Amino acid sequence: MKVVSKKRLMRLCGFFRRLPPQGSNSQQDPFPKASLPLEKVYKEIAILKKLDHHNVVKLVEVLDDPDEDGLHMGSPVMEVPTDDPFTEDQARFYFRDVVLGIEYLHYHKIIHRDIKPSNLLLGDDGHVKIADFGVSNEFEGTDALLSSTAGTPAFMAPEMMTEHEQCFSGKALDVWAMGVTLYCFVYGKCPFYDEYIVSLHNKIKNKPVEFPERPLISNELKELIERMLDKNPETRITIPEIKLHPWVTENGSNPLPLEEEHCTAVEVTEEEVQNSVKLIPSLSTVILVKSMLRKRSFGNPFECQRRRAERSILLCKSRLLHSAKLPALRLGI
Structure with a gap:
């Protein structure tokens, strides 16, 4: 997985802006979409997703959490230097x-x-x-x-x-x-x-x-x-x-x-550029699902989180009650 900083891309261009939503009127946009640095990244992603060759890594999917900075893009043959080169x-x-x-x-x-x-x-x-x-x-x-x-x-x-x-x-x-x-x-x-x-x-x-x-x-x-x-x-x-x-x-x-x-020709349409990145509500949810798949645990993960939260609340209440009783005990009440 590769992570690209969206803020850094914007900083390189001198301003911070998101891509306009699909269907927006570009004439009212003071910064044309093509001038935005992320647009170039989206076009590159659309191209890489269509490349399909035995000797080129296949880009499967790109995930973009609107609330996070990272744009997540999905063993080397040799480490150099080495004392064990190839024949x-x-x-x-x-x-x-x-x-x-x-x-x-x-x-x-x-x-x-x-x-x-x-x-x-x-x-x-x-x-x-x-x-x-x-x-x-x-x-x-x-x-x-x-x-x-x-x-x-x-x-x-x-x-x-x-x-x-x-x-x-x-x-x-x-x-x-x-x-x-x-x-x-x-x-x-x-x-x-x-x-x-x-x-x-x-x-x-x-x-x-x-x-x-x-x-x-x-x-x-x-x-x-x-x-x-x-x-x-x-x-x-x-x-x-x-x-x-x-x-x-x-x-x-x-x-x-x-x-x-x-080699076969690849053509990228404007629609494919627009849909090159999959918007997700929360990257943490994707990570949670992947973790469940890896652990083969298919129960309700939020139920476990709720139980842990309840135990934490009870533990906090117990500590608060305990600390509240200490002054009374010192006074002999």
């Missing part, structure tokens, strides 16, 4: 899942922007599912032209680390982060690391990727990682090229499915 075969298995998941997101014009092992969850079937779209971007056209930095520093691409504002390719950012992730898979650590952010940025921008002597990996895998960690986004390998790479396909013996075979 090449294990890394290939998980990496192929990541490639298909990212291709699916890019097909639906979504840039993830924070690909890393901790955002790759392991499903019950042993396959990777991409999660956490907290800094993702939706784009129009063939690619996203981004100018703001987001994501985890050790997984950021070098073109993001510039003193002057400039635009860079969103797809190329995801490919770079995938390269860092693949390096983590086989070595258990990031290719560029420093505890000081300025030094880290300098290493990412200028230092070539180095491969430790142990564990020993194939030349094909090294070549793929080098092409993904190409500091020039213009010449960096692309997702379609990665899908055809000899290491990924095991020299063509295990090809990945074509884009049209695992």
Whole structure:
């Protein structure tokens, strides 16, 4: 479960307002609905609820208690650093899942922007599912032209680390982060690391990727990682090229499915945006029901609460009576 602060979203936009009720006259509203920060969140939720791919976490439901600040949105494959990295075969298995998941997101014009092992969850079937779209971007056209930095520093691409504002390719950012992730898979650590952010940025921008002597990996895998960690986004390998790479396909013996075979178009209507969040009277009621289901206790929970309340009242009365008698006892009455 993920919790988004509605107040923080409003604060970022400079004012506190709720979305107007459905059917209200927008012409009388001094702040058009589209300008409200929550509207963007609701649109993102509507999109994510319709995404359906084996390698992308499925958003089931979003709960919104009008009286609470939180907007509640419903085991990583690897913890980094680790002394127990994957074998090449294990890394290939998980990496192929990541490639298909990212291709699916890019097909639906979504840039993830924070690909890393901790955002790759392991499903019950042993396959990777991409999660956490907290800094993702939706784009129009063939690619996203981004100018703001987001994501985890050790997984950021070098073109993001510039003193002057400039635009860079969103797809190329995801490919770079995938390269860092693949390096983590086989070595258990990031290719560029420093505890000081300025030094880290300098290493990412200028230092070539180095491969430790142990564990020993194939030349094909090294070549793929080098092409993904190409500091020039213009010449960096692309997702379609990665899908055809000899290491990924095991020299063509295990090809990945074509884009049209695992990607389907998603259209989001205005009605789906409006209904993307389920309003509930009280989140505590939902938590109570879930607790009952988990404990398999299907009695009336409010009856138990009533009994506890009655016992508390009786206990308080008893203590009050006891304290009231103490002065009389001291006086000998």
